[in-house]
Amino acid sequence: MALHRLSSVVIGVPNLAETARYYTDFGLTPVESEPGDGGRAFRTVDGGEQLRLVETPLRRLVQLTVGADDHDDLGRVTDRLTRLGIPAEQAPDSVTAVEPATGVRATVAITPRLDQPHIPATPYNGPGRIERVDARAPGVERAAPVRPRKLGHVVIGTTDLATTERFFLDGIGFTLSDRIAGAGAFMRCSTDHHNVLALNAPVSFLHHTSWQVEDIDEIGRGAMTMLEDHPERHVWGLGRHHAGSNFFWYLKDPAGNFSEYYSDMDCVVDDQLWTPETLEGAKGLFNWGPPPPPSFLKPEDLAALMTGAHAGP
Numbered sequence: 001m002a003l004h005r006l007s008s009v010v011i012g013v014p015n016l017a018e019t020a021r022y023y024t025d026f027g028l029t030p031v032e033s034e035p036g037d038g039g040r041a042f043r044t045v046d047g048g049e050q051l052r053l054v055e056t057p058l059r060r061l062v063q064l065t066v067g068a069d070d071h072d073d074l075g076r077v078t079d080r081l082t083r084l085g086i087p088a089e090q091a092p093d094s095v096t097a098v099e100p101a102t103g104v105r106a107t108v109a110i111t112p113r114l115d116q117p118h119i120p121a122t123p124y125n126g127p128g129r130i131e132r133v134d135a136r137a138p139g140v141e142r143a144a145p146v147r148p149r150k151l152g153h154v155v156i157g158t159t160d161l162a163t164t165e166r167f168f169l170d171g172i173g174f175t176l177s178d179r180i181a182g183a184g185a186f187m188r189c190s191t192d193h194h195n196v197l198a199l200n201a202p203v204s205f206l207h208h209t210s211w212q213v214e215d216i217d218e219i220g221r222g223a224m225t226m227l228e229d230h231p232e233r234h235v236w237g238l239g240r241h242h243a244g245s246n247f248f249w250y251l252k253d254p255a256g257n258f259s260e261y262y263s264d265m266d267c268v269v270d271d272q273l274w275t276p277e278t279l280e281g282a283k284g285l286f287n288w289g290p291p292p293p294p295s296f297l298k299p300e301d302l303a304a305l306m307t308g309a310h311a312g313p
């Protein structure tokens, strides 16, 4: 019937053990590795195993996996990739292709749909709207560690935005949600506003992965806990994006990849009712929040990644 979810990502890092500790602190649950698999896998509360770390010389997005309903979906993906002249590697229940500009492997696999349990809205008081009486806010009473519910999206820098866009939109079958004028494309393979954002960059690299939490309080609690003994992890937040409308706070793992806690993202259920816009100026980046640090757009290791990329794999 259709693509329906971003199932998982594989991230390559040069410092596996240290980075694995970071994602455990971030609230992902380590999964017992299979003997000899050479990686570290992590689960989210609702999404199952969604992150695998592997060792690579330079940090990078190695692979992403998209969920589809059935073999007809896989057939359509294969046909579209073939029309673009991109080889599609077929397995019984999946199709895999390499995105030509970034080298990221994209797999579309037949996967059950993600059915997240309904969580009642957090009561917030407002003018003429008292939802919570005689009690402190849940956000100040919560004591349990923050645990991301699912992987939301991945953002990659690409040296050839047109090629990367064509691969995801015309090849894999993503839908365009919005554009950043001359700089990027927000694309979805689910009802989330974006599951992949491709950004123009001088070198192909992983910008960030983003992880859903229940509400804005969980973003704040999660980030504060991450920063407690590690102020160097802070990148940018708290704020609200314009594209996707989500609240955000970005942190940095020890390999240099950003990871985002997000909540309240726009959901597109009827494609006919969403009109993609081209966002100009600051709106492409955010709606409100502190000014983004220069290292958000140009991570500090970008020059090193460029040198490394030119030196070979």
Ligand SMILES: [Fe+2]
Binding pocket: 153, 155, 208, 210, 260
């Ligand atoms: Fe994001």
